[in-house]
Amino acid sequence: MTENRCLSDDAFDTQRDAVLNTWPTGAGIRFEDGLAAQRDIPPDKSFAAAMKTAREQNRILLQPRAGVALIEEHVKLLKYLEQEGGADLLPTTIDAYTRQNRYEEAERGIERSRQAGTSLLNGFPAVNHGVAGCRQVVEAVAAPVQVRHGTPDARLLAEITLAAGFTSFEGGGISYNIPYAKKVPLAQSIAAWQYVDRLVGRYEAHGVRINREPFGPLTGTLVPPFVSHAIGLIEGLLAIEQGVRSLTLGYGQAGNLTQDIAALLSLKELADDYLLEPSGGEAELTTVFHQWMGGFPEDEAKAFSVICWGSVAAGFARPQKIIVKTPHEAMGIPTREANAQGLKTTRQILSMLAEQTLDDAGRIRREADLIKREVANLMKAVLALGEGDVARGAVAAFEAGVLDVPFAPSVHNAGKIIPIRDNEGFLRVFAKGALPLDDEVMAYHRERIREREEAEGRPASFQMVTDDIYAISKGKLIGRPR
Amino acid sequence: MTENRCLSDDAFDTQRDAVLNTWPTGAGIRFEDGLAAQRDIPPDKSFAAAMKTAREQNRILLQPRAGVALIEEHVKLLKYLEQEGGADLLPTTIDAYTRQNRYEEAERGIERSRQAGTSLLNGFPAVNHGVAGCRQVVEAVAAPVQVRHGTPDARLLAEITLAAGFTSFEGGGISYNIPYAKKVPLAQSIAAWQYVDRLVGRYEAHGVRINREPFGPLTGTLVPPFVSHAIGLIEGLLAIEQGVRSLTLGYGQAGNLTQDIAALLSLKELADDYLLEPSGGEAELTTVFHQWMGGFPEDEAKAFSVICWGSVAAGFARPQKIIVKTPHEAMGIPTREANAQGLKTTRQILSMLAEQTLDDAGRIRREADLIKREVANLMKAVLALGEGDVARGAVAAFEAGVLDVPFAPSVHNAGKIIPIRDNEGFLRVFAKGALPLDDEVMAYHRERIREREEAEGRPASFQMVTDDIYAISKGKLIGRPR
Amino acid sequence: MNKPTTVVLGVIGADCHSVGNKILEMFFADKGYHVVNLGVMVSQEEFIHAALETDARAILVSSLYGHGEIDCQGLREGCREAGLDDMLLYVGGNLVVGKTPFETVERKFKAMGFDRVFGPHANLEEAVALLEDDLRRHAKSD
Amino acid sequence: MNKPTTVVLGVIGADCHSVGNKILEMFFADKGYHVVNLGVMVSQEEFIHAALETDARAILVSSLYGHGEIDCQGLREGCREAGLDDMLLYVGGNLVVGKTPFETVERKFKAMGFDRVFGPHANLEEAVALLEDDLRRHAKSD
Numbered sequence A, B: 001m002t003e004n005r006c007l008s009d010d011a012f013d014t015q016r017d018a019v020l021n022t023w024p025t026g027a028g029i030r031f032e033d034g035l036a037a038q039r040d041i042p043p044d045k046s047f048a049a050a051m052k053t054a055r056e057q058n059r060i061l062l063q064p065r066a067g068v069a070l071i072e073e074h075v076k077l078l079k080y081l082e083q084e085g086g087a088d089l090l091p092t093t094i095d096a097y098t099r100q101n102r103y104e105e106a107e108r109g110i111e112r113s114r115q116a117g118t119s120l121l122n123g124f125p126a127v128n129h130g131v132a133g134c135r136q137v138v139e140a141v142a143a144p145v146q147v148r149h150g151t152p153d154a155r156l157l158a159e160i161t162l163a164a165g166f167t168s169f170e171g172g173g174i175s176y177n178i179p180y181a182k183k184v185p186l187a188q189s190i191a192a193w194q195y196v197d198r199l200v201g202r203y204e205a206h207g208v209r210i211n212r213e214p215f216g217p218l219t220g221t222l223v224p225p226f227v228s229h230a231i232g233l234i235e236g237l238l239a240i241e242q243g244v245r246s247l248t249l250g251y252g253q254a255g256n257l258t259q260d261i262a263a264l265l266s267l268k269e270l271a272d273d274y275l276l277e278p279s280g281g282e283a284e285l286t287t288v289f290h291q292w293m294g295g296f297p298e299d300e301a302k303a304f305s306v307i308c309w310g311s312v313a314a315g316f317a318r319p320q321k322i323i324v325k326t327p328h329e330a331m332g333i334p335t336r337e338a339n340a341q342g343l344k345t346t347r348q349i350l351s352m353l354a355e356q357t358l359d360d361a362g363r364i365r366r367e368a369d370l371i372k373r374e375v376a377n378l379m380k381a382v383l384a385l386g387e388g389d390v391a392r393g394a395v396a397a398f399e400a401g402v403l404d405v406p407f408a409p410s411v412h413n414a415g416k417i418i419p420i421r422d423n424e425g426f427l428r429v430f431a432k433g434a435l436p437l438d439d440e441v442m443a444y445h446r447e448r449i450r451e452r453e454e455a456e457g458r459p460a461s462f463q464m465v466t467d468d469i470y471a472i473s474k475g476k477l478i479g480r481p482r
Numbered sequence C, D: 001m002n003k004p005t006t007v008v009l010g011v012i013g014a015d016c017h018s019v020g021n022k023i024l025e026m027f028f029a030d031k032g033y034h035v036v037n038l039g040v041m042v043s044q045e046e047f048i049h050a051a052l053e054t055d056a057r058a059i060l061v062s063s064l065y066g067h068g069e070i071d072c073q074g075l076r077e078g079c080r081e082a083g084l085d086d087m088l089l090y091v092g093g094n095l096v097v098g099k100t101p102f103e104t105v106e107r108k109f110k111a112m113g114f115d116r117v118f119g120p121h122a123n124l125e126e127a128v129a130l131l132e133d134d135l136r137r138h139a140k141s142d
């Protein structure tokens, strides 16, 4: 039964045998070897340390997304991104077959990529490459490396990559299920991620701190900040229970500067409020900002603007990390050059803004407080549904639509929430479905939406929402009628 | 003798004969023909009308810079920029020989460009191409076209281009001398520009409104807003006296968002304060913002950031027009593709920001008031030196260093002012030379600079200024010690 | 048309991109089609099975995530084997890995047996016009 | 060196870009050179005349505005005609119209007789090191 309780050693070890045997590269992985590998890693290649230092020094670290099918090519790619692109942190983005545990298909993808002389996979199939293959990646580069994916059941992936020396692991039982899967029951993915978190907790117990990062942006499409914040907090609570101590909560740009700054500010405060105490005051809490995660403009000059606009929000809000997009976003997996361009353009904005501050006449504070209240609405209902247990509460909440992610593919997501932009481009809630937002909050949203209805002379509707989905890719923030 | 008095018809006509005979293409130009050409121009190709409408509708128009040696190539270039780049307003940037009235050299440049099959001139030699050649340009495009240059004595250029149907003419007796020339006495360039303004005034008197635009950015290099604002107001006063009624005052981005928004806000207010009354309330006053006019980063991805950051400031401050830079800025005259990219990236930022507002907790207002006070300091001194006459005052003020442009090439500029960035990147005055800034103002600047000295642990010095000059091209706003 | 034409819609392979899928469903339904939307992560077998079951006239395949080239191979043959000889096959999205000229992509997928190929910024009004056209032509040849 | 070496500095042609010129003056003076700065808009004749007058060892030409190719032609010949056979000629800036690979630009200006060619993002420390070197070599051959 789903519950937020630290996995016992017995329960963990029994699972572990089964997990390691799902694919040949897992067989015989010894935790001690992983520990040794992790202990060999110099401190400046530790992701957790980098995030902590960034918080202390008020720095913003840049990280791209990148992954190709073959080890050698992947290493070249990462080296290019750190040397030419100046990435502070490196990714290893996993291909979509591996994310679905379809290792046979990944194997075929590797073979066909070898034949084609170019990657036919959309990421690095880490499980197929095994511990030794993954270690080559980690050892070849100077910066800390993180596994980035979208895997409902990432137990084997975690076993292999952590044993190989990756020092951070993205994802969570909700954020890597609801936006990434169709039929995986939530209880199942939460359980799988409790295993992953417990694995990290075991490293932690042996003095090795691995960074964990719930995936903030979810579907990347008009997700109101409070939705992703609540899910991030839940995944944080689940991770901490399993012993995780370095935790980075994420948020994907919404597009209105005030709302984005407010969202990052509130996320930081919420993390402290909800996660510090359960960790016995020990958790190292940081935030990550994702540049616009929805549809991008096709034109590269316009894509640069979207990247820059995200960087501006981050420059004022100062998260510890930015996940950087590229001018190729709308078209396909970026070339390494395009990826480096994304990094450079972001860096230039950040350094031009480094000393600048913004105090939006209290509007940022007001919006942040609104978000915190919305999150409190949700968290209260989740805990009530779980009778105090956040894991059970999360499962029940998704069933009841009390947690609800817009446009998600999962059949376990209600899909009743409809977000929409207001007349200044803030994301608001048009239809709340079963979200337990209080009346005053909803009245506020409705009033803001009404302003837009009046300005456009049309009622809010699904057409308006569709216009909002397309807007940025068509060069606007708000999907105004043509 | 220099004075701010409307040129008499006699004085004008005598000059005119001489002017038209300085180069064969000028001979025999009849004002009536120019008038007829201008009257033929449809209202949507009038620059003045476009600027006025932009102000009324709160729109921001985009204009690139562009000019090549040959007519046909130039037409192709402009068409591309309006069709592919979506430019609202078009330029015709004049080559540097023409700007110095060196028409023989321009002629050689045309010939060699024909031979080379590519433009060896850095602009369009409008004088050499004559009225008929220029008319081809204006007629080929749909948008209003402006002459952009940097010519101390632009009398013949104005006669030819206005007769050909250009509807806006950039420049002024100070802004097209001090940053663009070495030895031309100020009284001489002011007199030449009184002629140009009078020519525009004559069109105006015949019901044809030509737009005039003093060149705001001056040397483009760390020019504090109050310096360029004061010069813009002086040129505005001179233009209005000669009968100009459509006037666009310019400002070049400084880099700190608060200061840039404040600069545009104060410029708008100052224009109303100083120029409306002298024009009998008739002047149509608008503003133009220049994206960063100093040294650009070589890397194109970084150049995009600089362009975007300028667009952000403009998006919040909402001038009527932006002069757009390109990703090739640091390297050379842009290709038409690079030029279109500058336009697209700017447009994308502006439309994403269209509905967003910023209220920087009163800091914008405070900074704007500071700028207005500094400008008042200068204007008072200039008028005092001129005994009430702004033309005489301007000449005397430059002699005395009471007006002083940083880094200018002219021997008639004192060059004693030293600008520097403060610890948040605002441009401040490190050495005021003979600028008549009051004590309180200077104390404020000094205090801000002291903050930076402390932060960097080094005294403000010319090395620090040099670091600031290079900063943006090296990816920062402030030139911190390495 | 008396009875609305049925089309099967889905995102092929291990692809989870659901936003475009939801929009396409609504769009084609709005245009009067009976849309059988299989959602994301649809196998070739599921597409064919649904087309058989619902007597569909066209299968509209999306692929966004880059594995389209691998996932789509064999769909035409599968249709034929299932006796769906006349089935219209449309495909759209970010069909291959990496930014690629559209012509190259189109050629590839037409060679695989797709009737129409669309990029990520496809104009849906044009797509539906083509579909009407293709359906009319197919009807004649019936 | 007892007496500081004299170099002539200036921006050639009708070029008004004065910022780099001011920085170069300061930089070379700081390095111990006697800098004769002619400022902007300097003709070939003025460069040569100043070099003769001041017994300069090198002429440092800037061109930013794009007409460098036209403006610089003949300077080497002019020097020779004036008897300045050994004169070091350096040139730097945005030397041609339009973004051009540096190698192309360098080839062009070396063919015109310039000893060293620099781009707009030239490292001045490296430039002065090269100058020291070239001066030493020239001194030997004297």
Ligand code: B12
Pocket: A065, A093, A094, A095, A096, A099, A122, A123, A150, A179, A180, A217, A218, A219, A220, A221, A293, A294, A295, A296, A297, A328, A329, A330, A331, A332, A333, A334, A407, A408, A409, A469, C014, C015, C016, C017, C018, C019, C020, C021, C023, C024, C060, C061, C062, C063, C064, C065, C066, C067, C090, C091, C092, C093, C094, C095, C096, C097, C098, C099, C118, C119, C120, C121, C122, C124, C127
């Ligand atoms: C949002 C998004 C996500 C979200 C998706 C959430 C969700 N469940 O939907 C998240 C973050 C989860 C995600 C994950 C991944 N993504 Co993604 N994602 C995007 C993004 C930014 C927008 C997609 C979107 O919603 N667009 C808006 C909708 C309305 O447009 P659309 O999807 O293109 O659909 C329209 C058209 O394509 C067309 N169309 C589509 N099919 C058809 C069919 C027919 C017949 C017709 C006529 C038209 C048509 O009409 C649709 C409606 O207008 C795109 C890039 C972009 N477009 O900017 C990348 C992108 C599609 N993702 C990509 C990748 C690779 C992934 C990942 C594999 C992670 C990775 N390696 O980076 C995973 C996928 C895992 C998996 N199992 O699928 C790549 C694909 C690369 C490629 N093809 O070369 C893209 C292009 C980004 C990139 N440049 O790298 N992604």
Ligand code: B12
Pocket: B065, B093, B094, B095, B096, B099, B122, B123, B150, B179, B180, B217, B218, B219, B220, B221, B293, B294, B295, B296, B297, B328, B329, B330, B331, B332, B333, B334, B407, B408, B409, B469, D014, D015, D016, D017, D018, D019, D020, D021, D023, D024, D060, D061, D062, D063, D064, D065, D066, D067, D090, D091, D092, D093, D094, D095, D096, D097, D098, D099, D118, D119, D120, D121, D122, D124, D127
């Ligand atoms: C500021 C600026 C202006 C200001 C100049 C004010 C002034 N009086 O100085 C204004 C606005 C007036 C201006 C005018 C024009 N400009 Co202008 N300007 C610039 C800009 C943005 C920065 C120049 C600068 O100050 N840089 C900072 C200094 C420190 O660097 P620097 O000048 O490059 O000098 C350094 C190096 O080049 C090098 N160097 C230079 N010479 C030498 C020599 C030696 C021996 C060595 C070792 C090194 C060296 O060291 C210097 C110090 O570090 C550049 C583009 C850029 N760089 O981003 C365009 C640029 C130089 N301008 C350009 C042009 C064309 C013009 C105009 C003709 C207008 C037009 N058509 O657009 C007019 C010129 C009129 C004239 N008569 O000259 C073009 C030149 C194009 C080309 N070469 O293909 C540029 C490149 C912009 C562009 N991409 O179009 N400009």
